[in-house]
Amino acid sequence: MPGLRTIAVTVAVNGGARMEDESRSGWSHLLEHLVFKGAGDMGARDIVERVEAEGGSINAATGYERTSFDVRALKGSLPLAMQVLSDLVFRPTLAPDEIEREKDVVAQEIAEAFDTPDDHVFEMAQTQAFAGHGLGRPILGSIASLAPADRAAVSDWRARLYSPDRMVVAVSGAVEEGELLALAESWFGQAAATPSAGSSPAAFAGGEARLARKIEQANLVFQLPSLGARDPRLPVLRLFTEILGGGMASRLFQSAREDRGLAYAIDAYHETYDDLGVLGVYAGAAAERSRELADLCAAEILDLAEKGPTDQELARAKAVLNAGLWMADESPASRSGRLAGQTLVFGAPVSSEDSAARIDAQTAADLREVGRDLAASGRSATAVLGPRAAGGAGRAFRERMAGR
Missing domain, CATH: 3.30.830.10 (Metalloenzyme, LuxS/M16 peptidase-like)
Incomplete structure (x- = not known):
């Protein structure tokens, strides 16, 4: 986009809460939280400090069919953004103590959603629309469904959900195509595809x-x-x-x-x-x-x-x-x-x-x-x-x- 001094980078994964069975309900959202607790050679504070040191911001979101990670930053920050996002999706630390701590954080998020009527009523309608299907369960999961998630199980879920053949890197703003392609090849091109989480066809139950x-x-x-x-x-x-x-x-x-x-x-x-x-x-x-x-x-x-x-x-x-x-x-x-x-x-x-x-x-x-x-x-x-x-x-x- 000519004339801009900023960039926006999105790494989007074709996967989310829809792919979960009932026993893994909420794991995609939990994983999205956990990757920010440490990835590559970065701890939780390092991730945000490196991005913000270059005037940027970083965020993520989990949906039913898509999980996305986003960086907004100044022109010239593309190498850092690509490195950080690649580490998040491919090389998270997933420390056991962080997993247990983050379960407590998500439990508060679940409680907050319940205490917000104009949020919770949508969960109620979604459950009725798609009863018995991944689309009919809350993206946040439940305290019970999150309880069994340990490092081995979450690591396996990450590999199945964040497989590179289900992933798109998109960049807009002050970016040169040649630099982008080289960085994409360097940070994303070497990852091997893994057996992916699937999803059954959905039907509107009502x-x-x-x-x-x-x-x-x-x-x-x-x-x-x-x-x-x-x-x-x-x-x-x-x-x-x-x-x-x-x-x-x-x-x-x-x-x-x-x-x-x-x-x-x-x-x-x-x-x-x-x-x-x-x-x-x-x-x-x-x-x-x-x-x-x-x-x-x-x-x-x-x-x-x-x-x-x-x-x-x-x-x-x-x-x-x-x-x-x-x-x-x-x-x-x-x-x-x-x-x-x-x-x-x-x-x-x-x-x-x-x-x-x-x-x-x-x-x-x-x-x-x-x-x-x-x-x-x-x-x-x-x-x-x-x-x-x-x-x-x-x-x-x-x-x-x-x-x-």
Whole structure:
């Protein structure tokens, strides 16, 4: 990216919590923590001090299908960034005492997530959507599932998860291609592939979860089965989601908040996995009006699916999505992360121009077709966390979607 004085480096692994069986639930996230406790010739403090000494920052994240490590730094820091990230994924120390200590840290993270209603309600919905599958278990795991993790077991899991044939290195910003390729060969090119952790096909199960807690607001999540990451109709789903609940001009924001005062926060979202996905709605509402809000959410989905968007709605959604593409192009971190993810999914990067063209090509008829598929599945996953008076919101949503 000409004119920049910084770089963004992403090492992304095609692996995460989805690959775990129940006995290893949370191990991918635990491993991501542990590699920062020591790698190569570096201790935990050395890792961050070396990066920050050159004005950089380092972070990582574990998802269901991807684990990523990121460095942001000044121009000229690429050799250091590549060395540090290579050591993290291939040469972590995994000291036994650090493993036990980090289990306690993750236990606090699990407790924090439970104590945060608008986090925990998503875990509840995910469990209902994909019951019995890796996608249906919390990324953090549980205290019980983390307990057996020792150095030998975690080292074996690292080798299976962080195999180089499942890995992409992406760099954006003030970088020269020749230097990058030489460093990639030096730090990543010698690693041998290992038998990799696999994952079984997922299916959307659906169901209803309720948890009564003495808090002021009901937290609601409603999910429908949707498209996977490779589905060519994904741009249509993105437009559908934006029109439904993507911003202040969206249908849900206008009808639920502006017209009826049912919610302060409400939005629609979609999550895509390798073979399927979900369309979801999250809202926070007064308990006594939660069923009314659930009914309204279902009604808006059904109306958009049946009638399609107006010309104005479709034009707005296309403008918002395209603006997001171009804005992300101006951020080195967004570019490196996006290109790594695209290469893992599609085998090669996808240009923003191609993505924008696909968005612009979609019609109202395309949205109706995808919307009717969403509405016709007959399955949903709902989660309600809050006062007991909100307990019927999930059923209200499911019944309205089923036409009852």
